[in-house]
Amino acid sequence: MQKKRGSWAVPPALLVLSACLVTAGCSGTKAGEAGTGQGAGQANGAKTEAYKFKVMFDYNVDPKGMSLTDNEYIRFLKEKTGVEVVLDSPGTAGYVDKLNVLMASGSYPDAFAVSDRDLIMKYAKDDLLTDLTPYINDTAKYPNIKKVMPADSWLPVTEKGKVFAFPYSRPDGLSQVVYVNKQWLDKLQLPVPKTIDDFYQVMKAFTLNDPDGNGKNDTFGLLTTNSVDNGARVFKAAFNAEAYSLRDGKVTPPEITPEYKEFLKFMNKLVNEKILDPEFPTVTSPIFQQKFKSLKYGVISGFWHYPSGLEIPKEVMSQYIAVPLPLQPDGQPASFSYPSLNRHYVAIPKTTKNIDQLMKFLDWAVSPEGMKYSFLGVPDFNYKETNGQIELTQQQLAPIHWSFSLVRNRAIDG
Secondary structure, eight states: OOEEOSSOOOSOOOOOOOHHHHHSOOOOBOTTSSSOOOOOEEETTEEEOOEEEEEEOOOOSOOTTOOSSSSHHHHHHHHHHSEEEEEEOSOOTTHHHHHHHHHHHTOOOSEEEESOHHHHHHHHHTTOBOOOHHHHHOTTTSTTHHHHSOGGGGGGGEETTEEOOEEEEOTTOSOEEEEEEHHHHHHTTOOOOOBHHHHHHHHHHHHHSOTTOSSSSOOEEEOOOTTSSSSTHHHHHHTTOSSOEEETTEEEOGGGSHHHHHHHHHHHHHHHTTOBOTTGGGOOHHHHHHHHHTTOEEEEEEETTGGGSSSSOHHHHTTEEEEOOOBOTTSOOOOOEESOSEEEEEEOBTTOSOHHHHHHHHHHHTSHHHHHHHHHOSBTTTEEEETTEEEEOSSOOOTTGGGGGOOOBSOTTO
16 A cells, blocks of 8 residues: 655656757747747637747656657647647756756746756745746636646645645656566566565575576666665665654654664665665666666566556566565555655746746646646547547557646546
8 A cells, every 4th residue: 555745846857958048048939029939829710829938847758759849749739729838858967957057047948847846945935936826826817727736736836825836746646666577586486575585585586596597697686766766765665764754742754763774774785785786876767767678677666657668668567577565574564655746846937928828838738638638649649539439549649748738637537
């Protein structure tokens, strides 16, 4: 069973910015206004220019060859809403550092996405961000936002009654699953591990006993990211070292508890015995996926939707099985703790032009129609609907598509 806690965001997300944004501030514009931006929208039957917004975005999924600047999803959203979202996401390294440079220079993007709510609140304290409260409360102009967004989704980015970012509140927020290489278990005749010590013994065998049969010492028991969001998090949860707790009447962070100390001792053992890949301090999310695909790792944790094949190939996932978390030392079931159900936040600098149009776009994105796009894609491209019946086409929904609508409302049915 899974649980959540508090209202804090997950570690920073990852993108870089384009030369345009570094050298000059850009704002949501139409052709003929300051800045750039062209497209097609419809107003009273006449063709009008679309509003174009340049957005630094938390996008770290393989686009699989699809263009970030010209694709079916951009064209659909532009026609539907009169807004074109121009994603600035050419890479992953140093995203936060470059965003900080951009914000300090005064060359602001129209909007940006980060997972770190503390960074949002820092910019808000520096008076750089738009207060979204008037837009949220204007239910006549923006009928969906207040109606469908969960009230608690705003809390991490709210201070003194002001809201400084729009949350992507994901319906699959309770996302982590433990995966074990079943082929390796079978080859080494090992049972599915249940306790922390079971996992240790299995991971040690995966490291030392050549489970892939190539005669080389090139396998590891555990793969984790440098932020331990994947892999090592399994054992943080198993040692009950993930969540804040109430101790002696005080709210206590996990890092100062005896349980956290035991977790660190266990991880130190995995490092010393090279059961954990020694390169883990450099393993970002994209590198994690690359390593996972190499089939050189026995235990990982990751998204529940990995078996879909959108991020990890199905031929890789076919070798893994999902298993329960290791039991806690006292034999009780363990569970992951989630700081928030928000994937990221989209903040809008105060300098952005035509914020009203951008907020109308976000209002549409969390509407039933927008959520239908978010989950199914473009009608007659990704799916067909006849008399209320949905039939998927052969054009598989690209993992890139959801990025262009920027936000979600958590509710699958809108």
